Amino acid sequence: MVLALLAAGxxxxxxxxxxxxxxxxxTSTVFEHSLxxxxxxxxGPVAVVWGAVALDDLCPxxxxxxxxxxxxxxxxxxIQVAIEWATRLDATSLIIGLGDQPGRTSACWQAVAADGxxxxxxxxxxxxxxxxxxxxxxxxxxxxxxxxxxARALIRDHPTLVHTVMCGGQPDDVDTMEDLSKWx
Numbered sequence: 116m117v118l119a120l121l122a123a124g125x126x127x128x129x130x131x132x133x134x135x136x137x138x139x140x141x142t143s144t145v146f147e148h149s150l151x152x153x154x155x156x157x158x159g160p161v162a163v164v165w166g167a168v169a170l171d172d173l174c175p176x177x178x179x180x181x182x183x184x185x186x187x188x189x190x191x192x193x194i195q196v197a198i199e200w201a202t203r204l205d206a207t208s209l210i211i212g213l214g215d216q217p218g219r220t221s222a223c224w225q226a227v228a229a230d231g232x233x234x235x236x237x238x239x240x241x242x243x244x245x246x247x248x249x250x251x252x253x254x255x256x257x258x259x260x261x262x263x264x265x266a267r268a269l270i271r272d273h274p275t276l277v278h279t280v281m282c283g284g285q286p287d288d289v290d291t292m293e294d295l296s297k298w299x
Contacts, residue, residue: 122214218285
């Protein structure tokens with residue numbers, strides 16, 4: 116099992132002095148809060164998929180840095196970069212989270228990683244399904260190759276493959292300055 120934090124987008128809705136992932140949040144940045152939860156879960160190797168803004172200076176040495184040169188073509192391209200990395204490591208599952216979700220806890224990553232019905236496991240209930248999401252190898256080929264979509268269409272089209280778990284922390288992401296102000 117491997118974990119990938121998607122952090123490649125341009126953050127176009129965030130109108131601030133820095134990219135949203137580098138925006139200050141308490142004692143670090145939005146991105147560092149998100150990454151810390153994934154690393155502190157201790158469920159497998161962690162990679163960061165970046166594109167619009169380099170983040171390697173914010174990553175500890177044991178985190179793999181993956182560049183998505185096609186980041187402008189949407190989130191699906193970042194997922195494909197993560198799948199290529201997971202395939203090289205011969206992983207059976209890939210957990211995908213978002214670099215702009217500073218409220219997700221390590222316990223949430225652990226809950227998604229725990230053995231249970233799959234092959235798709237994510238946080239939520241019948242009305243809300245949010246990252247991180249565990250995708251077992253058997254569904255990787257069903258994921259979109261391009262576009263600004265993640266696993267949502269796969270989840271919608273194959274509900275019998277989906278299992279949800281209750282996760283700790285806050286699922287909201289930071290897309291705007293207003294979103295960020297809610298974290299202060």
